[in-house]
Amino acid sequence: xxxxxxxxxxxxxxxxxxxxxxxxxxxxxxxxxxxxxxxxxxxxxxxxxxxxxxxxxxxxxxxxxxxxxxxxxxxxxxxxxxxxxxxxxxxxxxxxxxxxxxxxxxxxxxxxxxxxxxxxxxxxxxxxxxxxxxxxxxxxxxxxxxxxxxxxxxxxxxxxxxxxxxxxxxxxxxxxxxxxxxxxxxxxxxxxxxxxxxxxxxxxxxxxxxxxxxxxxxxxxxxxxxxxxxxxxxxxxxxxxxxxxxxxxxxxxxxxxxxxxxxxxxxxxxxxxxxxxxxxxxxxxxxxxxxxxxxxxxxxxxxxxxxxxxxxxxxxxxxxxxxxxxxxxxxxxxxxxxxxxxxxxxxxxxxxxxxxxxxxxxxxxxxxx
Numbered sequence: 001x002x003x004x005x006x007x008x009x010x011x012x013x014x015x016x017x018x019x020x021x022x023x024x025x026x027x028x029x030x031x032x033x034x035x036x037x038x039x040x041x042x043x044x045x046x047x048x049x050x051x052x053x054x055x056x057x058x059x060x061x062x063x064x065x066x067x068x069x070x071x072x073x074x075x076x077x078x079x080x081x082x083x084x085x086x087x088x089x090x091x092x093x094x095x096x097x098x099x100x101x102x103x104x105x106x107x108x109x110x111x112x113x114x115x116x117x118x119x120x121x122x123x124x125x126x127x128x129x130x131x132x133x134x135x136x137x138x139x140x141x142x143x144x145x146x147x148x149x150x151x152x153x154x155x156x157x158x159x160x161x162x163x164x165x166x167x168x169x170x171x172x173x174x175x176x177x178x179x180x181x182x183x184x185x186x187x188x189x190x191x192x193x194x195x196x197x198x199x200x201x202x203x204x205x206x207x208x209x210x211x212x213x214x215x216x217x218x219x220x221x222x223x224x225x226x227x228x229x230x231x232x233x234x235x236x237x238x239x240x241x242x243x244x245x246x247x248x249x250x251x252x253x254x255x256x257x258x259x260x261x262x263x264x265x266x267x268x269x270x271x272x273x274x275x276x277x278x279x280x281x282x283x284x285x286x287x288x289x290x291x292x293x294x295x296x297x298x299x300x301x302x303x304x305x306x307x308x309x310x311x312x313x314x315x316x317x318x319x320x321x322x323x324x325x326x327x328x329x330x331x332x333x334x335x336x337x338x339x340x341x342x343x344x345x346x347x348x349x350x351x352x353x354x355x356x357x358x359x360x361x362x363x364x365x366x367x368x369x
Contacts, residue, residue, distance in 0.1 A: 002086055022035070023090065025087060032044075051077070164208075165207075171236045224272055241271065243272070262275040311330075
């Protein structure tokens with residue numbers, strides 16, 4: 001793998017911070033692709049051809065400047081990564097003057113190149129894992145070929161996983177940094193190598209967490225909430241998580257669909273939801289907007305201008321229809337409460353003191369949320 005122009009220019013800028021001499025970066029065709037002297041960019045450097053052949057540093061002075069085209073006095077050095085020359089860096093100046101920091105410059109540059117290559121390799125690895133998970137969670141069955149593919153990527157499919165979908169709105173500044181910190185937060189809470197973090201699209205991440213013991217399952221909600229709060233520090237808004245599991249430990253299609261449904265019904269009051277804990281929330285999420293609006297018009301619209309009656313309904317439901325508790329919480333007399341409940345019935349035609357009536361009002365208030 002060779003160094004591209006963008007990386008070469010970044011390296012030259014960083015090296016320039018350390019030394020005051022002019023610096024050039026040369027590719028494997030002996031062409032200068034980055035330089036502190038713009039006029040040299042794109043020109044051929046014949047000294048680099050010798051460095052490419054010998055893999056040794058070259059001193060350029062009065063003895064050889066006349067025979068090499070495109071060179072200036074200085075030191076030209078090969079940059080080695082995994083035994084191969086991936087580029088050449090040159091420092092302009094009298095060799096005896098720049099010799100003191102030539103080796104330091106070469107080592108600094110090789111470290112930068114090595115780090116850049118590792119990041120590129122990680123991107124390819126992440127992309128391979130992302131493609132694999134897309135195939136796995138959308139497969140209705142898992143064959144040996146898919147299992148072998150997973151093993152090659154270090155993803156054992158025969159483990160019990162829970163599937164989590166995380167929604168996080170990217171910040172306007174440095175979105176890549178936010179993802180890096182989010183990934184770090186996840187691996188800090190779930191450090192085992194069998195747990196996986198995958199970018200899943202715009203504002204979405206997929207977490208696959210192995211849960212193989214009752215203790216791990218017991219600790220999961222608390223650890224996920226800690227992870228969610230840590231992730232939230234990197235984003236502009238709230239971080240939401242939906243969690244799903246599957247009856248089949250190998251086929252993850254069901255777990256993914258359940259996680260997606262759980263994520264859809266998260267609210268600002270409840271940002272982390274397990275699909276298995278859903279009851280009426282799941283049913284409400286499938287109601288169309290048209291049906292919601294029709295229902296609200298019928299049930300709650302007559303009360304919209306009477307806020308005290310809506311508040312009374314909310315507290316009445318919160319207190320499980322206990323007249324005594326509701327009047328105490330609202331600091332009103334029981335007779336006042338009975339009068340308000342009567343008003344609600346007169347305005348809507350629905351009696352909140354009946355089972356059918358209180359269910360209707362409960363649904364309406366949930367739709368309003």
